[in-house]
Amino acid sequence: MATKISQLKQDFTESLSQISRFWGFPKGMGTIFAVLYLSPTPLALDEITAQTGLTKGAVSTEVRTLARMGLVHRSSKLGDRKDYYEAETDFYTSIRSILKERQNSEFDRALRGVRETLEKLESGSTSGDEAEIQFLIERVQALQDFFDAIDSLTNAVIKLERLGLGNVKTILGVLK
Amino acid sequence: MATKISQLKQDFTESLSQISRFWGFPKGMGTIFAVLYLSPTPLALDEITAQTGLTKGAVSTEVRTLARMGLVHRSSKLGDRKDYYEAETDFYTSIRSILKERQNSEFDRALRGVRETLEKLESGSTSGDEAEIQFLIERVQALQDFFDAIDSLTNAVIKLERLGLGNVKTILGVLK
DNA sequence: TAGAACGTTTAGTAATTACTAAACGAAATA
DNA sequence: TATTTCGTTTAGTAATTACTAAACGTTCTA
Incomplete structure (x- = not known):
């Protein structure tokens, strides 16, 4: 019987959260990275909050440290005030x-x-x-x-x- | 002007505590290891508690995980009921x-x-x-x-x- | 058998860390 | 200028983790 994509994504995200926590990073950081990593397009802050269940504040700060570590990249679209984030794929x-x-x-x-x-x-x-x-x-x-x-x-x-x-x-x- | 040995030991111990914490281990674990590492002879539990300021309970549990990780070794002397611990020196x-x-x-x-x-x-x-x-x-x-x-x-x-x-x-x- | 000397376990507390909710400031839009 | 839309900061709370104090079980000694 077929597994839903959404279910797979959720499992994967959960695994990355654990791994993140194991290495001494906040669980939420792993979650955020996973969501970005599984997205074919860059995501805005609000989309990340929606998909992770975290609040804007948390995502804002954690996505910043992820960027500082080079695990995600911030970008922006012309005529769009939002920041977009995407995962670095070269580990x-x-x-x-x-x-x-x-x-x-x-x-x-x-x-x-x-x-x-x-x-x-x-x-x-x-x-x-x-x-x-x-x-x-x-x-x-x-x-x-x-x-x-x-x-x-x-x-x-x-x-x-x-x-x-x-x-x-x-x-x-x-x-x- | 001369530095006291005790002062140097204390500084060193402090440094190892930080390092321990940085790698996600309890601070106390680093402290215990440092004390053992700077001792020319194996130390009993009580001596460790005295030199670290931790309680018996804490030392007991943390020294056990240190032993499991192979960072310290437990030994005993004949006719002496105490456990003695010494640091592994081959990193x-x-x-x-x-x-x-x-x-x-x-x-x-x-x-x-x-x-x-x-x-x-x-x-x-x-x-x-x-x-x-x-x-x-x-x-x-x-x-x-x-x-x-x-x-x-x-x-x-x-x-x-x-x-x-x-x-x-x-x-x-x-x-x- | 009573008591002392150990190490361990447990139950509770202190300290730290991760997070939330909401206020805020800046920039764009009306 | 007032309002909306964004990201950031802050102040407080929840959850986790590290630790303490004390009870406990065992083994040895008197």
Whole structure:
């Protein structure tokens, strides 16, 4: 027996909401993206509110952060005051801008904190038991190295044109 | 002028808390890990509560999820009823178990949801405008491909012995 | 067997986050 | 200039999440 399109869209939207929430983004963000992603044409704010059940306010703010992350694009029609939004369909582009976005965040400040701890320890300006200081240097250094590796990997991904299956297999092959 | 060790530890711990929160884990989890990570010896539950300011209950539950993720290890001393915890220091090991952990989660269920949507669309059992169905198939398929790529990459990382800086540079070189 | 020393669970609270409803401002239209 | 049509902001509420305090069960010790 046949499934209705509307039902499928709803299921899909629900799945994307979950995924969004899982990655620490508001559920509504996933919902909005899903609706835009399944629309062949750009949608205006009101149409989004209608299809998601969220309020104008919520859609307004969340669609803005989606745009900042590069997951949706804002456009406008001549002689039409409305803003229109459409989903980015190239995820390799999206992932790059998301990662970039994250680089200037709280996260980066925290990373700097770790680096500063390390620098202070190494500069010899720390008072206390010498053996303990040596131990701390080792540990913090190891963590710092790890962060650096992640950072390199992130930058690598940012620079990639496409993160296709072929490339992934190449990576595996090289490293094995 | 000299910085006190205790001050440095506190700053470091604060940084790790932020990082933890940023990745969607409870702040306290980062705090606990930091305390363990900076300790040369395994710590008992009470010592952790003392150094973090959290309560026994909170430490008990959070240390358990840390253990499940492979970020800390539980041990015990002979003739001592206490549990002792120490931090995993090989982050490449940790990251693998975190990723594994995540694979059997809500997230995976959501992914399956997307795949099902695609299968229903492709099976021809969907009622509705044919052109629209075709459009939906394209879109959902593209997303599915993306997820598959991510999945491959994740599995690749899981299989890696070490994700050291050298390897990352190799990846970059190969893909450029 | 009573008591102490553990870790766990539970029930409730505090803090955070996601959202709503409504006021608002700016731009277009009458 | 008054009115409509848009998007944004704000102030408050609902829902979720992180945590506390205390009861609890178990195992060891006296």
